[in-house]
Amino acid sequence: MSGDHHHHHDHDHDDHSHLTPIEARVKALESILVAKGLVDPAALDVIIETYETKIGPRNGARVVAKAWADPAYAARLKTDATAAIAELGYSGRQGEHMVAVFNDAATHHLVVCTLCSCYPWAVLGLPPVWxxxxxxxxxxxxxxxGVLTEFGVVLPEAIKLRVWDSTAETRYxxxxxxxxxxxxxxxxxLxxxxxxxxxxxxxxALKPPGSSG
Amino acid sequence: MSHRDLIDAVSVVAPLPCDAAGLVFAEPWQAQAFAMVIALHGQGLFTWPEWADALSHEVKAHGMADDGSRYYEFWLEALEHLAIAKGISTHQRIDDLAAAWARAAEATPHGKPIALGNDPVTGGAITL
Structure with missing residues (x-):
């Protein structure tokens, strides 16, 4: 039955998805349990959120804190985020290229993606369900x-919004x-x-307790 | 959630990887595997002592690395074996399905959700 399919073994591993063997087994079990009506995918997400006191190392916070405290580090982060993040001992499993985008008084950055696996969890921990x-x-x-407003983030009109779409090669x-x-x-x-x-x-970022504004 | 019961039950075997802030998952699949066990327990598929036995079996069979880095590999194997023992699936079906998911991922362009139907071999028509 598969004889009619055309296979494209183009060896271009950058433009398609990938599951490690153990990820594939988890997906296999999950689909069986869902098909049998034993688990509900939405319920799994709820369980993960419930227990998520710390999923994945939240290394990104260390990167941001260092960028705030150390202007030289911030400069390196701006030029070559992959190397600057690796300085702190963090690197993505797939060796993905990281780009750091800096919010300032004129611009606010928003990152989208993650219908697939391109969320940099090694730096950020697990993506939120939404x-x-x-x-x-x-x-x-x-x-x-509009999306930001729903998250309770209301920015002055003067602040420009930039939306970044992660790709297979680049995570933001x-x-x-x-x-x-x-x-x-x-x-x-910090x-x-x-x-x-x-x-x-x-x-x-959170405001320091007791600070005004 | 019977968080405490779970932790007590498996602590006898091998404590869940955690730090001062709570549970630690090194990769997303580990959280998925963890959640499936909680969900199945919630469905009454097994008791926590039963789960502890299943996990203990894997840990003894493989030997827990000192740093616990393979904890969730054993966790997943215990889950597979328990699901098979309960007649939910078979080794063969899980293997076939895992292979189908892996092929589906390779056939899925980046940025699109990985769906079993993308598997070029089975087209998702596979016995669960």
Missing amino acids: YKSAPYRSRAVLDPR LVIPQRPAGAEGWDEDR ADLVTRDSMIGTGL
């Missing part, structure tokens, strides 16, 4: 300001603006202000 949904992806491209890390009121903080404390959402652009 991030994997097709509606989020399309709406973020068409109406980024948003460097949120450093909040006021954390002057003189060390990197450990890292606590960096949320996952702030690193994909659907949130801002």
